[in-house]
Amino acid sequence: MEGEPIVGRSQGDLERLFERVALQHGATVLRGHRVVALEQDEEEATLTLDGPDGPSRLRADYVVGADGARSLVREQTGITYEEHLPRTQAVLGLVDLDDPYAAPPGWTVTERGWTVIGPNPHGPSRVAAFDFAGPRPDRHTPLTLTELQATVSRIAGRDIPMRNARFLDRFSDYSRLVHTYRSGRVLLAGDAAHVHFPVGGQGLNLGLQDAVNLAWRLAHHLQGWPSANLLDDYTVERRPPAARTIDNTRAQLALMTPGAAHDPLRALFTDLLRNPAVSRQLGDMISDQDVRLPGSPGQSPWTGAFLPNIPLLVDGRRIGAVNLPRSGRIQLLLLDPATAADLEKAAAPWQKAVDVVHAEAEIPLPFTALLLRPDGYLAWTGDGPAADGRELERVLDSLLGRRVPAP
Ligand SMILES: Cc1cc2nc3c(=O)[nH]c(=O)nc-3n(C[C@H](O)[C@H](O)[C@H](O)COP(=O)(O)OP(=O)(O)OC[C@H]3O[C@@H](n4cnc5c(N)ncnc54)[C@H](O)[C@@H]3O)c2cc1C
Secondary structure (H helix, E strand, O other): OOOOOOOOOOHHHHHHHHHHHHHHOOOOOOOOOEEEEEEEOOOOEEEEEEEOOEEEEEEEOOEEEOOOOOOHHHHHHOOOEEEEOOOOEEEEEEEEEOOOOOOOOEEEEOOOEEEEEEOOOOOOEEEEEEEOOOOOOOOOOOOOHHHHHHHHHHHHOOOOOEEEEEEEEEEEOOEEEEOOOEEOOEEEOHHHOEEOOOOOOOHHHHHHHHHHHHHHHHHHHHOOOOOOHHHHHHHHHHHHHHHHHHHHHHHHHHHHOOOHHHHHHHHHHHHHOOOHHHHHHHHHHHOOOOOOOOOOOOOOOOOOOEOOOOEEEEOOEEEEHHHOOOOOOEEEEEOOHHHHHHHHHHOHHHOOOEEEEEOEEOOOOOOOEEEEOOOOEEEEEEOHHHOOHHHHHHHHHHHHOOOOOOO
């Protein structure tokens, strides 16, 4: 259902939820179709598909390539990228362990690498190993149960028998980041734009944030809002968090390097993590909650941040700001009756795109008005009597531009 929390749900479950919502909004989902070619010109983009009824073509104003790490859409646009070649290989399986109680539980480092085992005496266990002997030259060869068992056992230093593989996969610490997320009428999102070692479980979150950033931009562009920033700023805003994630996964891999030479580094970080401030900083980084959108110098420190969950009174009802009804539109939240009328007037040319919400803050705040983007970021905050309609107009002009009124 729309509005359901998405935290802590599996990727498969999320995909089913997103599909349901997309269908409710009139999307068409074509299962069993593979994109085999993409062309674009000034007017449109055309996809060639291979489907159950043979080849077909689809024309569109824009194409979003969310087709994963081996993205054909990325390849076809010729978008270039930077990469870091792999240093390790990893194997992963869902298997029955012959003796779940004898397997080393959790993350275990040895001289050769790491085993990561979630022993389950009542069913299949998740078993992984990170092998620092070097990358596999033939990393596209499918993993077998025999190879999984051999690798896990070699790294653990003893035999760990297993059987009945339900799932087997291999991956590496290869990373890639595209130089731009846009080529004309084609935009990239998710693993198509960035891949990295999956430590910290950050890839899906990063891709979802690409999608929510891009969705409102594309929607407003298609509704005729003329600001070139709408599509151009997608790369400006989403590439830096991806670059930072790639860096933090590389740092984590450096910390994971087995052997006595790296033990003092691990001990130092273990100590640092006992400091709640360090732990919070790293948590905010891994979850991307500390992302600040690039902005103009001198703006309030709140502008460009993710909306904090301010307790509000709206129409006499208590509500956390993150639970404000989401219309997919930009919201102008007015918290001070003294400045509300001026700000509402300033936003009037954008009334087709901006919902005005009058509210009362239940705690003291360093601002009295804010402009909230549909992706949850604050495009502008205004402070007390100084909350300035001209500043708000400048921000809306830059964000959306002005539509020429219909004659
Ligand atoms: C071992 C491992 C563990 C991970 N653990 C986590 C974790 O705990 N948390 C986390 O956040 N992330 C994790 N990740 C990363 C996460 O899985 C990815 O970041 C995420 O799946 C990317 O989503 P995506 O939609 O961009 O790409 P994908 O999930 O790869 O989806 C791409 C889709 O496009 C389709 N497609 C591809 N080519 C075509 C084509 N030519 N035509 C039509 N369709 C096409 C594919 O079939 C697929 O359905 C992990 C990754 C790995 C390898």
